[in-house]
Amino acid sequence: MVIRDNDKIIVQGPITIINVVEILEQGISLFDRNDLIIDLAQVTDIDSSAVSMLFEWKRRAQKNNQQVYFSNIPENLKNLSQLYGVAELIPLVQH
Numbered sequence: 001m002v003i004r005d006n007d008k009i010i011v012q013g014p015i016t017i018i019n020v021v022e023i024l025e026q027g028i029s030l031f032d033r034n035d036l037i038i039d040l041a042q043v044t045d046i047d048s049s050a051v052s053m054l055f056e057w058k059r060r061a062q063k064n065n066q067q068v069y070f071s072n073i074p075e076n077l078k079n080l081s082q083l084y085g086v087a088e089l090i091p092l093v094q095h
Contacts, residue, residue: 002026008071009038014045015053024053031057034066037093041072051080054090069093 001012002023009030015023027038038057043050054070061068071093073081081087 002030004030005039007033007037009036010042011038011040012042012044015043015050016045016047017049020049020053024056027053027057028060031061031064031066031068036061036066036068037071038068039071040074040077043074043077046074046077046080048080048084050077051084051086054081055086058089058091067091 003010003012009027011023011027030036058068069091073090073092078087081090
């Protein structure tokens with residue numbers, strides 16, 4: 001599930017091949033601001049499709065002249081993005 005909480009878009013639950021398209025579209029429907037922060041702290045399970053989803057969100061935001069940033073990326077998602085050599089391409093919230 002993807003919800004809006006003030007200035008953040010919060011992703012909850014698993015992101016796997018089973019539900020990635022639904023999560024992707026729910027997120028895009030909330031792309032209503034110039035700077036988008038997507039919080040992944042409540043993600044419970046992922047597979048490699050989650051990495052693709054982050055990049056699709058990034059592409060969609062850029063297409064609409066928006067910036068997207070990710071926060072609280074789960075360790076297993078960080079590990080997958082490092083394994084695929086794309087970790088540096090995922091824009092993170094700067095604290």
